[in-house]
Each structure stands twice: as structure tokens, then as C-alpha cells.
Amino acid sequence: MTNLLDVEGLSKRFGTVQANQEISLSVKPGEIVALLGENGAGKSTLVKAVIGLVKPDSGTIRVKGQELPYGDTAGAIARGIGMVHQHFQLVPVMSVTENLVLGDEPTRFGFIQMQKARRETTELSKKYGLAIDGDAIIEDLPVGMAQRVEILKALRRDVSLLILDEPTAVLTPQETDELLEVLRNLAKKGVGILFITHKLREVMAIADRVVVLRNGKLVGTTTPKESSESQLAQMMVGREVVLHVEKGPGHPTGAALEVRELEVLDDRKLEAVKGLSLQVKAGEILGIAGVEGNGQRELVEAICGMRNRRRGTVLVAGKEVPNLKPHEVHAAGVAHIPEDRERHGLVASYSISDNLVLNQFDQEPYAKGWIRDLDAVARNGEELVKRYDIRTTSASAPASSLSGGNKQKTVVARELSQDLPVVVAAQPTRGVDVGSIEFIHKQLISARDRGAAVLLVSAELDEILSLSDRVAVLYGGKIVATFDSKNANRDEIGRLMAGSQGSRS
Amino acid sequence: MAMMQRVKLQSLTVPLLSLLIAFLFGSILIALQGSDPLLAYQVLFTKAFGSIEGIATTLAKATPLILSGLAVAICLRAGLFNIGAQGQLISGALASAWAGYSFVGLPFLIHIPLALLFGAFFGSLVALVAGLLKAYRGVHEVITTIMLNSIVIALADYLASTPFKEPDQPITRTPKIEESARIPDIFGLPFGFFIAIAISVAFWWLMRRTTTGFRIETIGRNRSAGWYAGISVKRVIISSMLLGGATAGIAGAVETLSITGRFEPAFNAGLGFDGITVALLARANPLGVIPAAILIGGMRGAASTMQFRAGVAPEIVDLLLALILFFVTAPILLRLLKRKEEGISLSSGWSN
Numbered sequence: 063m064t065n066l067l068d069v070e071g072l073s074k075r076f077g078t079v080q081a082n083q084e085i086s087l088s089v090k091p092g093e094i095v096a097l098l099g100e101n102g103a104g105k106s107t108l109v110k111a112v113i114g115l116v117k118p119d120s121g122t123i124r125v126k127g128q129e130l131p132y133g134d135t136a137g138a139i140a141r142g143i144g145m146v147h148q149h150f151q152l153v154p155v156m157s158v159t160e161n162l163v164l165g166d167e168p169t170r171f172g173f174i175q176m177q178k179a180r181r182e183t184t185e186l187s188k189k190y191g192l193a194i195d196g197d198a199i200i201e202d203l204p205v206g207m208a209q210r211v212e213i214l215k216a217l218r219r220d221v222s223l224l225i226l227d228e229p230t231a232v233l234t235p236q237e238t239d240e241l242l243e244v245l246r247n248l249a250k251k252g253v254g255i256l257f258i259t260h261k262l263r264e265v266m267a268i269a270d271r272v273v274v275l276r277n278g279k280l281v282g283t284t285t286p287k288e289s290s291e292s293q294l295a296q297m298m299v300g301r302e303v304v305l306h307v308e309k310g311p312g313h314p315t316g317a318a319l320e321v322r323e324l325e326v327l328d329d330r331k332l333e334a335v336k337g338l339s340l341q342v343k344a345g346e347i348l349g350i351a352g353v354e355g356n357g358q359r360e361l362v363e364a365i366c367g368m369r370n371r372r373r374g375t376v377l378v379a380g381k382e383v384p385n386l387k388p389h390e391v392h393a394a395g396v397a398h399i400p401e402d403r404e405r406h407g408l409v410a411s412y413s414i415s416d417n418l419v420l421n422q423f424d425q426e427p428y429a430k431g432w433i434r435d436l437d438a439v440a441r442n443g444e445e446l447v448k449r450y451d452i453r454t455t456s457a458s459a460p461a462s463s464l465s466g467g468n469k470q471k472t473v474v475a476r477e478l479s480q481d482l483p484v485v486v487a488a489q490p491t492r493g494v495d496v497g498s499i500e501f502i503h504k505q506l507i508s509a510r511d512r513g514a515a516v517l518l519v520s521a522e523l524d525e526i527l528s529l530s531d532r533v534a535v536l537y538g539g540k541i542v543a544t545f546d547s548k549n550a551n552r553d554e555i556g557r558l559m560a561g562s563q564g565s566r567s
Numbered sequence: 568m569a570m571m572q573r574v575k576l577q578s579l580t581v582p583l584l585s586l587l588i589a590f591l592f593g594s595i596l597i598a599l600q601g602s603d604p605l606l607a608y609q610v611l612f613t614k615a616f617g618s619i620e621g622i623a624t625t626l627a628k629a630t631p632l633i634l635s636g637l638a639v640a641i642c643l644r645a646g647l648f649n650i651g652a653q654g655q656l657i658s659g660a661l662a663s664a665w666a667g668y669s670f671v672g673l674p675f676l677i678h679i680p681l682a683l684l685f686g687a688f689f690g691s692l693v694a695l696v697a698g699l700l701k702a703y704r705g706v707h708e709v710i711t712t713i714m715l716n717s718i719v720i721a722l723a724d725y726l727a728s729t730p731f732k733e734p735d736q737p738i739t740r741t742p743k744i745e746e747s748a749r750i751p752d753i754f755g756l757p758f759g760f761f762i763a764i765a766i767s768v769a770f771w772w773l774m775r776r777t778t779t780g781f782r783i784e785t786i787g788r789n790r791s792a793g794w795y796a797g798i799s800v801k802r803v804i805i806s807s808m809l810l811g812g813a814t815a816g817i818a819g820a821v822e823t824l825s826i827t828g829r830f831e832p833a834f835n836a837g838l839g840f841d842g843i844t845v846a847l848l849a850r851a852n853p854l855g856v857i858p859a860a861i862l863i864g865g866m867r868g869a870a871s872t873m874q875f876r877a878g879v880a881p882e883i884v885d886l887l888l889a890l891i892l893f894f895v896t897a898p899i900l901l902r903l904l905k906r907k908e909e910g911i912s913l914s915s916g917w918s919n
Contacts, residue, residue, distance in 0.1 A: 405791045407792065407795075409788045412788065421795075433778075
């Protein structure tokens with residue numbers, strides 16, 4: 063049996079970064095191969111080379127034994143390679159059927175045959191056992207369903223090898239389980255599957271083979287049977303990783319952050335936070351678990367002054383913080399690790415030092431009146447680079463030269479070094495490598511231990527469970543349950559996150 | 568430190584390469600006219616930089632370009648594309664001319680600064696309109712400044728032809744300014760040149776060392792992060808437009824008070840637009856504006872001599888400037904050089 067895909071000795075260099083070095087891998091029909099690695103390990107570059115979005119420097123790519131020219135996207139698709147991107151390539155205002163046939167519509171005399179397209183959708187969904195309503199509008203669908211459309215779109219073009227780029231990043235635990243089931247069924251029908259992930263649980267659950275990349279090099283190929291989660295993690299980072307965060311018991315005291323009856327609108331002027339109340343005590347971490355889009359972003363932004371509150375109050379250390387600008391909330395004692403670090407957290411072309419004083423640049427000692435004290439800025443930069451282990455050649459290097467993890471450490475350093483009484487961390491480890499995750503987790507815990515109230519919002523349930531002292535589940539803009547993290551049950555939280563008590567729709 | 572030097576070196580490559588390629592293309596065009604490109608360039612540069620008088624002319628030509636270049640550069644720093652330097656410059660030129668001939672009997676130590684102030688004020692007034700529209704209504708500054716150019720040029724024409732017209736003269740122009748408003752030459756060089764240098768240095772210091780500069784720079788590089796860090800985007804937009812407009816206004820005023828001696832619509836044509844080329848060639852660096860303006864001023868000053876001595880149409884200088892502008896802004900060069908990060912994104916003004 064010929065392999066679906068054979069990659070041999072593939073190398074690709076971007077500037078000074080060797081993204082891929084002499085990588086070889088293969089996928090057989092009906093096989094599920096997991097491509098595992100930290101962010102920046104070269105996983106995306108590798109699959110982009112396969113599908114022709116990146117031209118490799120050397121190496122060969124063969125599909126069903128035939129060599130594929132470099133950068134030939136059309137050829138890759140014609141030979142049956144399909145890709146489901148991390149960011150969906152769907153038109154939100156169009157129906158499922160319309161999206162499925164987009165670019166290859168069945169026509170007669172130049173008119174689209176919607177009836178035929180609809181029939182095709184039904185057939186396709188039956189053939190692969192992926193139930194979907196062809197007339198549903200994409201923007202009304204939950205993320206898991208939209209992803210299903212993406213997969214169907216690829217399957218419609220007779221795909222024999224399906225590549226998925228971090229498909230579970232946006233899914234609930236239940237949706238993830240469903241996706242894994244779908245992938246298993248596809249594999250049974252003979253489709254080869256190559257999926258990128260950095261979640262070990264999924265790899266263990268589904269992969270036939272695991273290919274681990276680190277720093278652009280292939281460090282090993284194994285199977286879930288022959289290895290364990292901690293072994294895989296070790297391969298990914300090249301050292302032992304503390305998967306379970308070491309933390310002592312918390313010593314919560316009085317409420318440092320209090321939110322009462324908060325109502326917030328989202329960008330579409332729809333109510334996203336619906337009368338939410340919560341309390342975080344000094345010296346504890348409250349984790350907000352929930353699927354993205356249930357009001358997390360609006361909650362955080364309303365607390366941190368980035369979005370107007372329609373109703374409700376926010377109190378920091380017992381004092382009311384009115385609707386303010388972000389820096390005024392900061393001055394009131396709230397440190398904030400923003401969800402979108404590229405947009406809000408950093409100015410990419412500024413030096414690390416400048417970024418480390420971004421919200422205090424006009425205050426003592428970094429400015430005396432109108433004049434900036436560049437020496438003080440540089441000293442602070444050098445000190446924090448050391449203290450927060452920001453890996454760089456110099457504090458005067460631009461922030462854009464840092465890896466994702468070190469960018470995030472820069473934001474964390476700026477926010478946590480000021481020892482403010484409240485810390486709001488939104489997705490603090492998204493897109494960050496394992497080593498940096500560990501470091502950031504330690505920093506959040508030490509903030510707690512010095513008596514800060516930490517509000518942690520994360521899409522990673524594991525992160526919530528391992529860091530928090532208490533866990534609150536957010537669904538539909540409300541907190542539906544709160545647990546002591548010692549009594550938290552993963553499955554129960556997962557069900558609450560999906561908005562139902564047990565039903566698996 | 569080695570790294571800083573590399574960054575500095577890199578920021579020179581694009582402008583220098585643009586110049587080189589522009590002159591290469593220019594030589595083909597000159598050759599097509601049947602003239603000798605080498606002779607043409609030789610004449611151009613010996614005329615502009617080969618003698619003391621030549622250099623003096625060049626620096627005089629460069630003076631308004633330094634200032635109009637700064638007017639564009641300071642806005643670029645804030646992420647705004649100020650196409651309106653021309654209108655702001657004309658507004659400043661007319662205002663300073665009016666102040667120059669209307670106040671009689673002032674000592675020059677008061678009259679000159681007063682006339683310059685008039686120029687700065689009326690230049691910034693024009694820019695303020697675009698700044699307010701951008702800050703409070705989100706109207707794109709490229710659109711408003713282009714439209715303001717037309718408005719100001721027409722308005723200035725009207726004012727110079729009717730209420731401020733020199734009496735008993737057929738030509739559309741204002742009366743001559745008083746001697747007390749005339750900016751003198753120093754050692755054969757126009758004093759305005761030193762004013763322009765001083766303003767460049769002041770801007771460089773402002774951007775580098777003050778919190779105001781940091782605010783402008785931050786908004787220019789990442790508006791969301793700036794807002795998040797507590798910088799008022801509105802204030803930065805308005806204040807950088809005011810600064811730009813005032814500088815363009817001073818450009819018009821210096822030209823009026825030291826060269827033309829009155830306002831006449833045809834006198835200031837193109838100075839504001841050349842400022843765009845200067846600013847982009849300087850990559851919006853306040854000090855880089857000086858050599859860029861000297862180069863372009865020199866080419867402008869020597870164009871007619873080139874026609875005379877090498878038989879090349881003086882429009883070839885316009886063409887060269889257009890080519891320079893093209894290559895300095897075109898992403899082709901950047902892609903060829905494969906540079907990932909540039910200090911400031913010169914196109915940011917277009918996108919938001």
C-alpha cells in the first residue's frame with residue numbers, strides 16, 4: 063500500500079530561524095497522525111509546505127508516490143489534500159450549503175442550482191455521518207458546527223488526506239470529543255489525517271502515531287501505546303515539565319475585587335454579560351471556566367475599563383471603581399494581562415524596555431515632568447528582563463524580535479512587577495510555549511501568595527483547574543456554578559460549560 | 568549596541584537604494600531624449616553642490632523643504648498622512664505676508680517673529696480642520712487635507728486678488744513686506760535655513776526625549792496599545808496635526824519673509840508636495856529630513872542650468888523626484904531586501 067503522504071528531508075529557513083530541518087514523515091490511508099510540538103516548533107510551517115503555502119528550501123514531498131512541486135497549492139488540492147485552518151475560511155452571512163459549494167458551484171446556464179447544491183450537502187453529510195442543517199446560516203452556528211462545515215468543505219473535494227491545524231483550540235470538551243469521534247470515522251473510511259495540536263490528552267485519545275517536533279527538528283515518532291503524556295511533554299520541551307502546577311494552599315482574606323449585577327453589551331450591542339456578580343478574595347485565584355464567546359471578553363473588558371458597563375458596579379478593595387479608561391482602572395489597583403497582547407499589550411516595534419513602562423511612561427521615575435528619563439527606563443527594562451526570564455539579547459531589542467512566550471512574559475512582567483492588589487489575567491498562556499506557560503503560572507501563583515486577588519479567565523480547562531482555588535463556570539453571560547477547585551469535576555464542568563446538564567447535543 | 572547600529576544602517580538602505588534606482592531609470596529617460604545622462608547629472612550636481620554660490624542657492628531652496636518635510640514627517644510619526652502641507656504652507660505664506668506689510672514701524676526683532684507666528688498660526692488653523700474631523704468624526708485625513716488644499720489655494724487666490732491686493736497693479740499679489748519683516752542673510756546664507764535646522768533638532772528631541780513625543784510615537788505605531796496605555800488618541804491626532812500645520816505655515820512664512828517678499832499665488836507652488844517626498848525619503852526622521860531636503864532642493868535649484876548646459880528638459884527633475892517617491896514607498900524594495908521589521912510603517916495612515 064503506497065503512503066498517502068511522504069515527506070523526506072524537508073528544510074525551511076526564515077531569515078535566521080530554521081523553521082524546519084530535515085524533517086521526514088509519512089501518512090498512510092486510514093491513519094491518524096498527530097503533529098505535536100510547542101508554538102514555534104515548526105508544525106505550521108511543515109503542513110504549509112505540504113499544501114504549498116510555503117516553499118521549502120530542500121526536501122521532497124510525495125503524494126501517493128508522486129512528487130509534488132514546491133509551492134503548488136492547486137496541485138496539492140487536486141491530488142486530494144484538504145486543510146482545515148485554525149481560523150475558519152467561511153462566509154458568516156451565508157448558509158452552510160452556500161459555503162460548501164463556494165468556488166465550485168453546480169451551475170446550469172450560468173445560474174447556481176441551489177436544489178442540486180442542497181442535495182449534495184445532504185448526501186455529503188450522510189456519507190460521512192456528519193449531521194448538519196444545510197440551510198443554517200454560519201454565524202448562527204456554534205463553533206463546533208462551523209468547524210464541521212469546514213471539514214465537509216474539504217471532504218466535498220474528495221480528500222484523501224485531511225490536515226487540521228489546531229482544530230480543538232476553540233472547542234468545548236464535548237465538542238472536542240465529538241470531533242475526535244468524527245476523525246476516527248473518517249479514518250475508518252480510509253482518509254488519512256494529519257492534525258496539529260499541543261494538547262496531549264487528544265493525542266493520547268486518538269492518534270495512531272505521534273510525530274514530535276522541537277525547534278524545527280523532528281525529535282521522535284512514537285505511538286500513544288508506547289508512551290505517556292509526561293513522556294510526550296518531555297519530548298516537546300526537551301526536559302521534565304511540571305504538568306501539575308505546584309502550589310500551596312491559598313490564604314484568602316477579605317474581598318479585593320467585587321463585581322455586582324454587572325451588565326455589559328458586546329460589539330453587536332447584544333447583552334453579553336447578564337447581571338453577573340462575583341467576588342475574588344485577596345490571596346486567592348478565581349478561575350472563570352467557559353467556552354469562548356459566553357461573555358468572558360466582555361466581563362474582563364468591563365472590569366478593566368475597556369468597555370462601558372451598562373449596569374452594575376465594580377469594587378476594588380471595597381472602593382467603587384466607576385466606568386473609567388483602562389489606565390485609570392490600572393491606577394485604581396488592577397493589573398491586567400490583556401487577551402490580545404499584540405493589539406493591546408505591546409507596541410511591537412518598541413524596545414522591550416519601552417514596552418515595560420508602557421502604562422507608566424509619564425510617571426516618576428520614568429519621566430520627570432515633560433522629559434522622559436531614558437536611563438531609568440533602561441534600568442527597569444534590564445532588571446525585569448532578568449527577573450522575569452525574558453529571553454532576549456538585550457532589553458533594547460524590539461519586542462517584535464521576541465517569541466510569543468517571551469512577549470507574554472514581557473506583559474506579565476509589566477503588570478505583575480507593580481504589585482497591584484488585583485490581577486486580571488485573560489488567556490494568559492494562549493499561544494505560548496510550555497516553558498513560558500510554566501513560568502507564567504508560577505508568577506500568577508506568587509502574585510496570589512503575596513496577597514493579590516487573581517481573576518483568571520482561560521479557554522484551557524486544565525489551566526483553570528490546576529491554578530484556581532475556586533472555579534466559576536460562565537455560560538451565556540452568567541455564572542452558572544461555582545466550585546471549590548478541590549471538589550471540581552472535569553466532566554461536570556465540561557457539561558456546565560456546554561450549557562446543559564448532561565445532554566450531549 | 569551593535570544591533571542598534573545595524574538598525575540605523577538598515578534604515579539608510581531603502582532611501583539610498585531608491586535614489587540609486589531612480590537615477591538609473593532617469594538616465595534611461597535622459598538617453599531617450601538624445602542627451603548624455605552622465606553629463607546631465609554632472610551638471611546637476613556641480614551646479615547644486617560644486618561652488619559656494621551653488622551651495623547657498625541649494626540651501627535656500629532646501630529651507631522651505633526641510634520645514635514642509637517636517638510637517639509631513641511629524642504627522643507620519645502619529646500614523647497620519649498629511650497631504651495638506653501645501654495648503655497649510657500657502658495659508659502661512661499669505662498670513663505672514665499680510666503681517667509683513669500691514670504692521671508698519673515695528674523693530675525687526677519683533678516684526679519677524681510676529682510674522683512667523685502669523686504663518687504658524689494660520690498654517691495650523693488649516694490643519695486643525697483635518698485634525699478635528701479625523702479625531703471626532705473619523706474622516707480620513709488624506710481626503711480632508713487634499714480637499715483643504717483646494718479650498719485654501721482658491722481662498723488665497725481670492726484674498727490676494729481682492730482684499731489684500733497690491734493697489735494699482737494688474738497682477739494678483741499682495742504688497743511688498745516691510746523691510747523690518749525681512750529675514751536677512753547671514754554669511755551669504757539665508758537665516759531661515761538655520762531656523763529650519765533648529766526646528767528639526769527640536770522635533771528630534773521632542774520625539775526622542777519627551778512624553779509628548781512618546782505619546783505621538785506610540786499612537787503612530789499601535790493605536791490600540793496607546794489607547795490602552797492611557798494615551799488620548801484624539802489629543803495626539805489633533806496635536807500632531809497642529810504641529811504639522813504650524814511647521815508648514817512657518818515654511819510658507821520663511822519663504823515669504825526671506826525670498827519672495829510678498830504673497831503671489833504662483834510663488835509657492837509645489838513646496839508642500841515636495842515635502843511629502845522629503846519626509847518619505849527621510850523615513851519620517853526629523854534629522855533625516857535635512858539631507859533629504861538639501862538633495863531635493865539642490866536638484867530643484869539646478870534644473871534650469873541642466874537644461875541650459877546639457878539640453879535636458881527641466882521636467883526630468885520632476886520625473887526623478889516622482890521615481891524616488893515611487894521607489895521609497897513601493898514595497899518592492901522592501902521585499903527585495905526581505906526586511907521584516909521597519910521602525911515605522913509608512914502606510915499606516917491609509918489603513919485606519
